[in-house]
Amino acid sequence: xxxxxLVLRAIVRRAMRGIACVATAGLGIGPAAAETTxxxxxxxxxxxxxxxxxxxxxxxxxPNLSAGDxxxxxxxxxxxxxxxxxxxxxxxRGATNPPxxxxxxxxxxWKPKKATIDAVVPQGAGQAVVLMVPETGxxxxxxxxxxxxxxGAFVRAxxxxxxxxxxxxxxxxxxxxxxxxxxxALSAVSPQLARSLAVKLDTDCLLRQPDARVACxxxxxxxxxxxxxxxxxxAQTLAGAPADIALQLSSTPQAGFGYYSPYVGVIRDVAxxxxxxxxxxxxxxxxxxxxxxxxxxLLLNTVPSFRKPQSVxxxxxxxxxxxxxxxxxxxxxxxxxxxxxGLVLPVSGAPLVFATDYARxxxxxxxxxGGRVMEIPATADPARGGxxxxxxxxxxxxxxxxxTLHGLWGFQPFDGPTFRLVAPAGRSxxxxxxxxxxxxxETPLRLTGAAAACVTTVAMERGxxxxxxxxxxxxxxxxxxxxxxxxGAGPGDVTIVVSSQxxxxxxxxxxxxxxxxxxxASFDLRAGDRGGVLTGTRLDQVAALDIDGVEFRPGPLxxxxxxxxxxxxxxxxAVGALQPGxxxxxxxxxxxxxxxxxxxxxxxxxxAATLVGKTVERIGPAPALPLALSGDELVPADARLTxxxxxxxxxxxxxxxxxxxxxxxxxPVVALPLRLQDPRVGIAAFVPSVTLGDSAHGPxxxxxxxxxxAGDWQPxxxxxxxxxxxxxxxxxxxxxxxxxxxxxxxxxxxxxxxxAPATAIPDGFTGGTIEVPRPASGRLAVSLRDxxxxxxxxxxxx
Numbered sequence: 140x141x142x143x144x145l146v147l148r149a150i151v152r153r154a155m156r157g158i159a160c161v162a163t164a165g166l167g168i169g170p171a172a173a174e175t176t177x178x179x180x181x182x183x184x185x186x187x188x189x190x191x192x193x194x195x196x197x198x199x200x201x202p203n204l205s206a207g208d209x210x211x212x213x214x215x216x217x218x219x220x221x222x223x224x225x226x227x228x229x230x231x232r233g234a235t236n237p238p239x240x241x242x243x244x245x246x247x248x249w250k251p252k253k254a255t256i257d258a259v260v261p262q263g264a265g266q267a268v269v270l271m272v273p274e275t276g277x278x279x280x281x282x283x284x285x286x287x288x289x290x291g292a293f294v295r296a297x298x299x300x301x302x303x304x305x306x307x308x309x310x311x312x313x314x315x316x317x318x319x320x321x322x323x324a325l326s327a328v329s330p331q332l333a334r335s336l337a338v339k340l341d342t343d344c345l346l347r348q349p350d351a352r353v354a355c356x357x358x359x360x361x362x363x364x365x366x367x368x369x370x371x372x373x374a375q376t377l378a379g380a381p382a383d384i385a386l387q388l389s390s391t392p393q394a395g396f397g398y399y400s401p402y403v404g405v406i407r408d409v410a411x412x413x414x415x416x417x418x419x420x421x422x423x424x425x426x427x428x429x430x431x432x433x434x435x436x437l438l439l440n441t442v443p444s445f446r447k448p449q450s451v452x453x454x455x456x457x458x459x460x461x462x463x464x465x466x467x468x469x470x471x472x473x474x475x476x477x478x479x480x481g482l483v484l485p486v487s488g489a490p491l492v493f494a495t496d497y498a499r500x501x502x503x504x505x506x507x508x509g510g511r512v513m514e515i516p517a518t519a520d521p522a523r524g525g526x527x528x529x530x531x532x533x534x535x536x537x538x539x540x541x542x543t544l545h546g547l548w549g550f551q552p553f554d555g556p557t558f559r560l561v562a563p564a565g566r567s568x569x570x571x572x573x574x575x576x577x578x579x580x581e582t583p584l585r586l587t588g589a590a591a592a593c594v595t596t597v598a599m600e601r602g603x604x605x606x607x608x609x610x611x612x613x614x615x616x617x618x619x620x621x622x623x624x625x626x627g628a629g630p631g632d633v634t635i636v637v638s639s640q641x642x643x644x645x646x647x648x649x650x651x652x653x654x655x656x657x658x659x660a661s662f663d664l665r666a667g668d669r670g671g672v673l674t675g676t677r678l679d680q681v682a683a684l685d686i687d688g689v690e691f692r693p694g695p696l697x698x699x700x701x702x703x704x705x706x707x708x709x710x711x712x713a714v715g716a717l718q719p720g721x722x723x724x725x726x727x728x729x730x731x732x733x734x735x736x737x738x739x740x741x742x743x744x745x746x747a748a749t750l751v752g753k754t755v756e757r758i759g760p761a762p763a764l765p766l767a768l769s770g771d772e773l774v775p776a777d778a779r780l781t782x783x784x785x786x787x788x789x790x791x792x793x794x795x796x797x798x799x800x801x802x803x804x805x806x807p808v809v810a811l812p813l814r815l816q817d818p819r820v821g822i823a824a825f826v827p828s829v830t831l832g833d834s835a836h837g838p839x840x841x842x843x844x845x846x847x848x849a850g851d852w853q854p855x856x857x858x859x860x861x862x863x864x865x866x867x868x869x870x871x872x873x874x875x876x877x878x879x880x881x882x883x884x885x886x887x888x889x890x891x892x893x894x895a896p897a898t899a900i901p902d903g904f905t906g907g908t909i910e911v912p913r914p915a916s917g918r919l920a921v922s923l924r925d926x927x928x929x930x931x932x933x934x935x936x937x
Contacts, residue, residue, distance in 0.1 A: 478641025
């Protein structure tokens with residue numbers, strides 16, 4: 140037995156001894172006597188079986204009883220047993236509802252034909268206890284009276300003893316597994332054992348020398364801790380000063396038992412409960428059941444008395460309740476290798492599957508892609524953290540298989556978690572995309588296509604040189620992320636060698652290694668844009684850039700000193716799915732076919748705004764013959780245009796925000812200040828002929844500019860230049876009229892508003908008058924050169 144195992148056993152005994160001292164002090168037993176009555180005194184052995192639905196199991200495999208179950212109980216006493224005991228089975232139905240008399244069944248252990256209890260769990264029962272009552276006059280009646288007078292005490296005792304049994308089972312499993320290990324392997328095994336059984340251990344103690352371990356584990360209060368994996372609130376200390384343990388232990392709700400009492404505290408609690416029943420004739424002492432196969436051994440912490448008051452042993456049976464199935468969950472959601480010898484399906488969340496025999500007939504149901512099903516037995520191993528698969532050809536299902544853990548919890552079938560198994564058979568590794576290796580540095584490389592969970596080693600071969608190891612990690616179920624060491628290497632072929640479990644030969648992947656060429660520094664792309672700018676050196680070698688399937692093509696190369704700037708644009712609508720702040724890996728394709736990965740982050744969208752409204756105000760004296768412009772799309776160049784806009788998306792207007800305006804394609808861009816209504820709405824005003832010049836005309840546009848970043852151009856209006864018309868003279872006898880004014884070259888044609896041909900104004904017309912048709916209905920239709928299709932009219936007085 141290793142030193143750590145001895146230490147752990149000593150911890151448990153010390154804790155039990157300390158609690159027993161506290162418990163028995165209230166019964167008048169002095170500290171010296173309590174120190175010698177540790178909770179390891181062997182008592183009688185019971186043989187208990189449960190029959191449910193025609194199937195019979197030993198009690199060690201039954202986590203809960205159900206109404207209608209048949210119990211068979213017998214005591215295994217030595218042939219020379221001197222004291223006679225009655226074996227009593229009592230069913231309880233809660234703390235406030237005394238059981239009827241016929242819920243107590245007894246057997247006379249000294250009579251072979253009457254030594255066995257054979258009873259059925261009645262409807263309405265909630266708990267069951269087994270008592271061993273000395274055969275004295277009136278003892279059985281006194282026990283029955285005690286149970287019916289205060290049933291809550293026995294309900295509480297049943298709950299306490301049941302939980303104590305489960306806690307002891309976990310701790311004993313931990314200690315038992317530790318004793319089987321070589322001290323050199325203890326540090327590697329104990330953490331997984333602790334996780335499986337929900338036992339927390341001070342790992343620093345394990346690193347010390349054997350003599351120092353004892354002091355480390357016994358002096359502190361955190362050396363060994365029981366934590367129940369089914370609840371998050373249970374974590375009770377098992378090491379430290381005995382008096383401190385007694386004060387620190389607490390009770391917490393526990394699923395399936397109604398009340399949680401730590402194993403190390405059960406002696407104190409049960410002794411207090413039974414203290415009210417002590418009499419001159421009988422005293423009740425707790426008996427802790429330790430289940431092994433078909434038998435339940437009773438452990439005592441108090442020496443039984445065969446003189447008055449004689450001792451009545453009280454042991455608990457599982458609660459009568461619906462089965463609480465173990466909340467098993469997959470300890471690792473990644474794929475597992477089906478060809479790994481002794482494959483373990485990692486599970487967590489239910490330490491009792493490792494510490495008890497409640498989970499039985501456990502197996503793994505393998506389901507292939509074609510619907511084929513195979514059953515493989517599985518065995519729980521807390522040291523490995525899960526269920527170990529038995530021997531079977533799990534690879535017969537192809538590269539991917541679903542494995543579902545299932546079995547029985549007592550009598551109740553249950554399904555555990557499902558795992559994904561993979562195998563290398565029929566699958567091969569290949570370089571992801573257009574993989575490129577660049578010499579002179581450690582180069583990342585991604586392989587895809589086979590079973591990553593089955594890979595054991597990755598190496599590299601170059602020419603006749605020695606084989607060199609390659610750092611790698613699984614990147615999903617079917618991908619490997621490699622770091623190929625090419626520092627100091629020259630261009631040429633590189634062979635990647637991947638070895639896998641279950642594969643007879645390693646796979647070789649040949650990849651070309653190139654000298655470093657283009658250096659890609661960054662790609663600046665804003666959300667919502669269809670183009671960005673690639674920066675670096677030797678960007679003349681760039682053929683394309685791809686982000687999540689969105690392909691960008693290069694534009695004209697710009698050079699600024701030693702830095703290249705290459706505009707990249709796309710016409711794919713999917714570019715709109717790129718959101719600000721997203722990190723992406725772009726793939727830059729060079730002219731020689733190499734692909735260079737580039738990490739980039741999508742920049743915030745450009746400032747955006749939409750037009751809310753606009754008003755046009757003529758300034759200066761009104762012309763003698765004003766032209767009527769239809770709608771608000773035409774804006775005279777000499778009028779004051781006031782417009783309002785609303786910020787869109789994440790854009791917020793600030794004091795530094797300006798709005799730029801321009802007209803046509805070759806005119807200057809002018810920045811206008813914004814008057815803010817609030818962070819969302821701003822107003823600007825200007826006279827186009829003053830701001831943009833007398834020649835400004837055509838489509839008028841605006842855009843927001845914030846922090847040096849300009850938004851997209853938005854349409855504002857159509858800017859038109861108007862002639863100044865002074866008079867229209869028409870002869871009384873009929874015929875054509877004369878139109879007088881300044882800037883008549885701005886007019887393209889004039890018509891009478893009918894289908895009659897219009898009068899065209901020659902290009903570059905410099906005259907002050909021109910002959911026009913007589914108005915048909917008091918109105919002339921005027922076509923402006925700046926907006927030929929826009930309806931403009933001139934009203935003429937009758």
